[in-house]
Each structure stands twice: as structure tokens, then as C-alpha cells.
Amino acid sequence: MISPMHSQEELTDNAKLILSLEVSAFEKWKDGDVTRWLELSDEDVVYFDPMLEKRLDGLQQLKNYYLHSQGKFEVDKYEIINPKVQMVENMAVLTFNFKSCVGEKITFWNCTEVYRKNKNEEWKIIQTHWSITKC
Amino acid sequence: MISPMHSQEELTDNAKLILSLEVSAFEKWKDGDVTRWLELSDEDVVYFDPMLEKRLDGLQQLKNYYLHSQGKFEVDKYEIINPKVQMVENMAVLTFNFKSCVGEKITFWNCTEVYRKNKNEEWKIIQTHWSITKC
Numbered sequence: 001m002i003s004p005m006h007s008q009e010e011l012t013d014n015a016k017l018i019l020s021l022e023v024s025a026f027e028k029w030k031d032g033d034v035t036r037w038l039e040l041s042d043e044d045v046v047y048f049d050p051m052l053e054k055r056l057d058g059l060q061q062l063k064n065y066y067l068h069s070q071g072k073f074e075v076d077k078y079e080i081i082n083p084k085v086q087m088v089e090n091m092a093v094l095t096f097n098f099k100s101c102v103g104e105k106i107t108f109w110n111c112t113e114v115y116r117k118n119k120n121e122e123w124k125i126i127q128t129h130w131s132i133t134k135c
Numbered sequence: 136m137i138s139p140m141h142s143q144e145e146l147t148d149n150a151k152l153i154l155s156l157e158v159s160a161f162e163k164w165k166d167g168d169v170t171r172w173l174e175l176s177d178e179d180v181v182y183f184d185p186m187l188e189k190r191l192d193g194l195q196q197l198k199n200y201y202l203h204s205q206g207k208f209e210v211d212k213y214e215i216i217n218p219k220v221q222m223v224e225n226m227a228v229l230t231f232n233f234k235s236c237v238g239e240k241i242t243f244w245n246c247t248e249v250y251r252k253n254k255n256e257e258w259k260i261i262q263t264h265w266s267i268t269k270c
Contacts, residue, residue: 046219046230048245053269054232055217055245082190084181086251086261091226093249093262095181097189110183110190112247112264114228116221126221127228129247131266134188 015085018092018115021123023080030075034066042116042124049130077101090117097133108133150220153227153250156258158215165210169201177251177259184265212236225252232268243268 011019025036038059047056047065056062081097091114098109114127146154160171173194182191182200191197216232226249233244249262 044221046221046228048230048247048266050266051269055219055230057219084190084192086179086181086249088223088225088251090223091228093181093226095183095190095262095264110264110266112183112249112262114221114247114249116223127230127247129230129245129264129266131183131185131245131264134186 011083011085014087014092015094018085018087018094018123019080019083021115022083022094022113026078026080030078032069032071032073034070037125037128038063038066040125041128042118042126045124045126045128047128049128050132073102075100075102091115092123108135146218146220149222149227150229153220153222153229153258154215154218156250157218157229157248161213161215165213167204167206167208169205172260172263173198173201175260176263177253177261180259180261180263182263184263185267208237210235210237226250227258243270 021040025040028034028036041059041062043059045059045062047062052065056065078101079099081099083094083096086093094113094115096111098111100107100109110131110133112127112129113125115123116126117123156175160175163169163171176194176197178194180194180197182197187200191200213236214234216234218229218231221228229248229250231246233246235242235244245266245268247262247264248260250258251261252258
């Protein structure tokens with residue numbers, strides 16, 4: 001699993017695991033496939049992005065929103081910039097800046113993902129927050 | 136501690152505690168005092184907002200940023216909209232939409248706060264993400 005990434009700090013094994021889940025979703029997303037995000041998200045996930053008028057609550061709302069765009073876009077390049085993971089035993093906060101390139105259009109983003117370990121020891125996203133970085 | 140708030144769900148006692156910390160900071164902030172945010176934030180706090188070109192890392196960076204505005208603004212009204220808390224034993228994710236009113240200017244926001252319980256059993260913010268809601 002290879003992804004363009006720029007990190008300023010050494011990540012622990014747990015942090016690498018969290019980040020590898022995130023990258024697995026980006027690798028599908030760049031080809032227009034959003035399903036990996038939905039697989040990774042838990043039933044009680046909450047979600048913010050700059051195209052929405054309020055927080056989305058729960059996996060069904062996220063599915064309704066994401067599946068509208070399934071297969072309808074492609075991303076030429078992306079970069080996860082300076083990822084950081086802060087964690088306790090069963091919860092991890094992944095933050096990073098992000099760059100997406102679609103044709104000539106380059107967008108810079110802020111992102112916060114919160115992962116929670118479930119009873120099957122699987123890490124699942126319970127909160128996603130995307131926003132536009134000031135340029 | 137009274138604050139304008141609109142909640143669609145019943146909060147547990149732990150969630151109420153987290154929310155009361157947040158409100159204690161807003162109550163100072165509306166009078167131009169940002170120091171309560173800094174008291175509540177832990178050493179490894181990370182921070183995003185729409186006026187920044189990248190994530191801030193650590194309490195010192197947040198202090199440098201926030202203290203520039205100390206005493207230089209006032210907020211006429213604010214509203215915490217539909218707060219939700221997702222938590223495990225030592226970490227809690229507080230999300231809400233937010234409305235701020237300064238004179239005629241009304242701004243709608245998305246906010247994610249992550250609190251972590253430290254060794255002294257105090258809840259401290261380790262991640263803040265503010266962004267503008269689509270209107």
C-alpha cells in the first residue's frame with residue numbers, strides 16, 4: 001500500500017495501523033470509489049464537510065450522501081501531509097493536512113478522523129471532519 | 136452556567152460534564168477572553184480553523200495564536216446546536232454546529248472537540264477543529 005505522504009514525526013505501530021486504514025480508503029477514493037469509507041465507518045459515525053449545512057448523524061445518512069458520488073469522480077493525485085495520531089487504548093485521533101489534485105484544480109484541506117476500537121478489535125471511524133485550509 | 140443551546144438528544148452525565156467545560160470556555164470567549172480555551176487544552180493539543188494555512192501543533196503554538204486576539208473582540212450571541220458526545224473511558228468526542236452573532240454578522244460553524252482524561256482525572260482538549268458551515 002503505497003501513498004504519497006509527508007510526515008514530520010515517527011509514528012508508532014498503532015498509529016501506522018490507523019493510518020494504513022485511512023490510506024486504504026484514499027486508494028479506492030482516488031478512483032471514484034467511496035465504499036471503503038463506508039466500510040470503515042461505524043453505525044454512530046458523525047460527519048462534517050464544507051458542502052453540508054449541518055452535521056450528518058449515523059452511517060445511513062453518510063451512505064445516502066456518499067453514494068450519490070460513487071463512480072462519478074476521479075482524483076489525479078493526493079497527498080497526506082504531516083499525519084499525527086493521538087490515542088488511548090480504544091480511541092485514536094488522526095489529523096492531517098491534505099492536498100487533492102483534479103486536473104488543474106488543487107485544493108488544500110484540514111482533516112480530523114476519530115477511530116474507535118469495537119468489540120471485535122476492529123478500528124472504525126466514528127467522526128470525520130473535512131474543511132478547506134486557508135491558502 | 137446558562138448558555139443558549141439546542142439539543143436533540145438526551146446527554147449522559149459524562150457528556151454533560153464535557154459540555155459544561157466547553158460552555159465555560161464559550162462564556163469567557165463571548166467577552167473577548169480566550170484564556171479558558173488555553174486552560175482546557177493539553178500540551179499536545181492540535182488545532183484547525185479556517186484562518187490557518189496548516190494545523191497548529193501543541194499548546195505553545197495555540198497560545199501564540201489565541202493570545203493575539205485576547206481582549207480584542209466581543210460576541211453578541213452564540214448558540215451551540217445539537218451537541219453530541221461519543222466517548223470511551225478516557226476520551227470523548229464532542230461535535231456540534233454553532234452560530235455566532237457579532238453585530239449584523241451571523242456565522243455558522245462546524246466544530247469537533249476531542250477531550251482526553253489525564254492522570255489527575257481532568258478532561259483536557261487534545262484536538263479542536265473549527266470550520267465554516269455551508270449556508
